Amino acid sequence: MTSNEILIAREPGEVHVVTNVPASRSAQLPDSRPFHQRMIDAGQQAAARALNLPAQASNLTSTDRDDDVIRHARIACIIPAYNEQDSIADVLESLLSQTRLPDVIHVVVNNTDDDTVEIASRYVGKHRRAVKGQTYETTIHVHDMGVNPDKKVGALNFGFRLARGYDYFLGVDGDTTADRRAIEWLEKEIVDDPRIGGISAIYSIDKSKIEGGMAKFLVAGQRAQFAGFNMDNLLRGRNMAVLGGQFSIFSMQALQTVMIRDHQHTPWVRDSEVEDSKLSLQIRDAGFSTKISSRARAYVGAMTNLRALHGQQVKWNYGAIDLMWPGQRGDTKGQPLHPNLRLRWFENFSMVSNIATRMAFLLLLAAALSIDAFVFNPIWLIPPAIAVLLNLRLAMAMHDKSASDVAFAFLLPAEIYMWVRIGHFLSAWTQFFARVEKDNWAAQAAAEKGRGAAYIFPLVVFAAVFGLLILAWTQQSVGVQAAILSLGWPVLYICTVVQTLFMARKVFRRQRGFTV
Incomplete structure (x- = not known):
């Protein structure tokens, strides 16, 4: 082994020889000039050489000559990790297999009580990869x-x-892996348009390692949920409502602008349940755009049981409500009608509509059956048929679709998962209106460890409400019951028609070749 080589132990019993950068190069600090300015200066240097002008004529230092110019942006990758011993190795292997490596990777372990540090430390040191010369x-x-x-x-x-000193900040969660060209595509897209303050990968879940019937069902539902959210953002000019921290790249200039504009010491603030949504709003307010990539893909950690899924989804929903609700955050310009919140409002109104029509149908059906007044009309088969078509079209638009994704699109699995989501939605809104002081971060962490029974709460509430309404129904006279049915069914019919038209619009809208 030569003097300019070191040994890096990446796995027990496995040693890799990695060549060091010469000391004169490795000791240099990152150029503090913005990436676009360096590219302009490099072009000026080339023009000066073409005209046989001295190097000083282009106002560049000797280190900017052609053989030393770094013609790609400098990217610092940050991985916040909390109890990620089962996934951190896969995350680092995913990053090291990229066609475009980040220039530096920092694994920031916090509050962990497992072996995350020990496993990640196997990868400490320099790594080099050659791709297409x-x-x-x-x-x-x-x-x-x-x-x-x-x-x-x-x-x-x-x-x-x-x-600090790098051009872009790549945030990667400690349980997120990516397609091997993800960083390459993200870099190309954000460098190509300096108006972009941040760009997110297309998120999905890798189902290849999922085992168990319940886990596979929940993962299929989460994949469909991600697919719908991604497609909505892609078809809105690729404007991303939330730059999810799972795998997003940010312009350091945009982050610094947010800090100055909003009088913050740091880009992320701790007074929000969804720190990525809050920052996305601020980046838009600072004059930058927030986008979703059309090609880069990342695979996030899955919630494989009802307890863990409930903890995650309630935290996400509660954080979104906290940003949306008028008067909650006076520091958010234009809130609650902020452009990045419009999709959130639409999602919430859509969920309210789903709850209302489903609950009304079940109650009216039970009431009609109780007095032998139900008459089946085939027209009620149209809404579920349109829902199945919409689910199927979304499943067919998945980049890595499989038979399980197509099977999930049919009525029964998708309907069951919708009721699971309704439970998360109602729990979050109940917590918000009750002004319950709760650490949803801690609640999610506890749920992922198998503790807590909050996920049962929506089922208990539903059973209690449904039972009370049925009891109240039985106390009414036949005349009152007939009046309720004669009014309730037409109202439900009108609401269902409107809801079905919105679904049909999504079924027939152009997807412009996007895959999710």
Whole structure:
């Protein structure tokens, strides 16, 4: 082994030889000029050489000559990790297999009580990869923050300080892997348009390692949920409502602008349940756009049981409500009618409509059957048929669709999962209106560890409400019951027609070749 080589142990018993960068190069600090300015300066240098002008004529230093110019942006990758011993190795392997390596990778471990630090430390050091004649090098660092009261937000802000001097901040969750060209595509898209403040990958879930009937059902539902959200954003000019922290790249200039504009010491703030949604709003307010990639793909960690899924979804829903509700956040310009919140409002109105029509149908059906007044009309088969067509079209638009995705699109699985989502939705709104002081981050972490029974709450409430309404129905006279049915069915009919028309519009809208 030569003097300019070091040994990096990546797995027990496995040693890789990695060539070091010469000391004179590795000791240099990152150029502090913005990436676009460096590209302009490089072009000026080339023009100066073409005219046989001295190097000084282009106002560039000697380190900017053609053989030293780095012609790609500098990307710092930050991985906030909390109890990720089962996934952190896959995440780092995914990053090291990219066609475009990040320039540096910082694993920021916080509040962990498992072996995340030990597993990630196997990858510490320099790694080099050659792709199509271009050699990329990255260095992996692992930081153990210990007890961090700000949790993921604290880890992200710590990583932001480490990323100063780089052009872009790539945030990757500790359970998220990516397609091998994901960073390449994200870099091309954000560098191509300096108006973009952040761009997110297309999210889905890798189902290849999922086992068990319940887990497969829930993952199929989550994949369909991600697909619908991604398609809605892609068809709205690729304007992303939320730059999810799972795998998104941010312009450091945009993050610094947010800090100055909003009088913050850090880009992410700890007073929001959904730190990524809050930052997305601020980036838009600062004059930058927030986009979703048309090609880059990432696969997030799945919630494989009802308890864990409930914890995650309630946190997401509650955080969105906190941003949307008037008067909650006076620091959000235009809130609650902010452009990034319009899709959120539509999702909530759509969920209210789904709850109302389903509950009304069940109650009216039970009431009609109780007095032998139900007459079946085939017209009620149209709405579920349109729903199945919509689900099928979305399943066929999935990039990695399988038979399980197509099977889920049919009525029964999709309908059951819709009721699961209704439970999350009602739990979040109940918590919000009750002004319950609850740490939803901690609740989700506990749920993922198998603790807590909050996921049963929606079922108990539904059974109690349904039972009380049926009891009240039985106390009414025949005349009152007939009046309720004669009024209730037409109202439900009108609401269902409107809802069906919205679904039909989605069925027939052009998807412009996008896949999710």
